[in-house]
Amino acid sequence: MKRFLVLLLVIILLAAGWYGYKLYTGKVPSLTEVKADATISATDLIAAFEKDSASANKQYLGKILEVSGTIKSIEQESSTISLGNAGGNSSVRCSLDSAFVKEIDSLNPGSAITIKGNCTGYMPDETGLGLGSDVILNRCVFEKKN
Amino acid sequence: MIRNMKIKFLLVFSLAFFSFLASAQVRYYTKNAKINFFSETPLEDIDASNNSSVSVLDTQSGSLQFSLLVKGFEFKNEEMQEHFNDDYMESDKFPKAEFKGTLINNSSVNYKKPGTYNVQVKGLLTIRGITKEVQSNGTLKVNNDNIKANSTFNIALADYGIKIPSLVKDKIAKTIKITVDAKLDALK
Numbered sequence: 001m002k003r004f005l006v007l008l009l010v011i012i013l014l015a016a017g018w019y020g021y022k023l024y025t026g027k028v029p030s031l032t033e034v035k036a037d038a039t040i041s042a043t044d045l046i047a048a049f050e051k052d053s054a055s056a057n058k059q060y061l062g063k064i065l066e067v068s069g070t071i072k073s074i075e076q077e078s079s080t081i082s083l084g085n086a087g088g089n090s091s092v093r094c095s096l097d098s099a100f101v102k103e104i105d106s107l108n109p110g111s112a113i114t115i116k117g118n119c120t121g122y123m124p125d126e127t128g129l130g131l132g133s134d135v136i137l138n139r140c141v142f143e144k145k146n
Numbered sequence: 147m148i149r150n151m152k153i154k155f156l157l158v159f160s161l162a163f164f165s166f167l168a169s170a171q172v173r174y175y176t177k178n179a180k181i182n183f184f185s186e187t188p189l190e191d192i193d194a195s196n197n198s199s200v201s202v203l204d205t206q207s208g209s210l211q212f213s214l215l216v217k218g219f220e221f222k223n224e225e226m227q228e229h230f231n232d233d234y235m236e237s238d239k240f241p242k243a244e245f246k247g248t249l250i251n252n253s254s255v256n257y258k259k260p261g262t263y264n265v266q267v268k269g270l271l272t273i274r275g276i277t278k279e280v281q282s283n284g285t286l287k288v289n290n291d292n293i294k295a296n297s298t299f300n301i302a303l304a305d306y307g308i309k310i311p312s313l314v315k316d317k318i319a320k321t322i323k324i325t326v327d328a329k330l331d332a333l334k
Binding site: 027028029057061062075077078080093095118120121122123126127129131134136138139 | 173175177178197198200202211213215216217218220221222223224227231237238241242329333
């Protein structure tokens with residue numbers, strides 16, 4: 001009985017240690033390994049937030065989205081790609097996963113792309129300066145490049 | 147007489163032209179300001195950064211604004227990121243945080259002369275829907291076509307109603323260090 005208790009204690013300690021270790025080292029996974037919660041075009045995503053940001057937040061906030069659209073601009077310095085209509089003020093701003101940053105050179109504005117990213121929300125343009133409203137995607141990876 | 151009028155016209159025209167040029171450089175902005183926070187305790191250091199904060203600086207009035215999406219903070223550890231969003235910041239309920247302030251000593255910054263200037267910033271910081279006044283020192287590095295803004299200040303979690311469960315209270319500092327690093331481009 002005593003031996004059993006000691007064994008149980010050891011198992012519990014090991015399990016607790018393993019759990020603690022996992023907690024401590026549990027890296028944020030690359031989105032290449034994660035299935036998207038929803039697939040949507042950049043223009044539809046922008047329209048959803050512009051129409052009703054509260055309900056769009058409920059639907060998309062914190063979700064992994066696969067977004068397809070046209071590349072509006074590429075910002076090397078911040079590793080950010082903007083998707084949307086070239087004429088429009090609003091964009092889906094995709095901040096790239098560090099593992100994909102080096103591929104930014106192979107992209108061209110005007111070409112079509114599908115990007116998977118974590119939707120962190122909507123930044124409406126409250127400045128009145130015409131900066132445009134943005135839907136933000138984080139940790140973005142490429143799904144399809146043309 | 148005609149010559150006089152010509153000179154007057156030229157004078158008015160050039161004044162208007164130069165004031166137009168000057169006004170074109172009044173506002174600076176970025177959509178990629180970096181906001182970092184750091185919690186230090188003997189047991190554990192926690193840091194996270196947000197690289198897509200929007201910032202606007204009006205050099206004439208000295209008004210300075212930042213806004214960011216709370217879910218945009220990235221941690222090295224997934225578990226921490228979940229706790230941060232779900233338990234502490236309730237980022238589904240309060241997706242944004244923002245700062246609206248002014249440079250108290252804006253007049254001592256010469257935006258036409260490149261260089262590094264010490265500034266004092268005062269304003270209202272809103273986190274989790276709670277607004278508090280904060281004041282901080284920082285620097286503005288004026289370059290020819292951009293301005294770099296840097297500042298570090300501390301906030302107390304209790305001020306914003308962020309409760310830390312007793313189980314992890316030794317791992318999370320009561321006062322968090324916030325670092326701001328922004329490169330603002332002239333708004334044309």
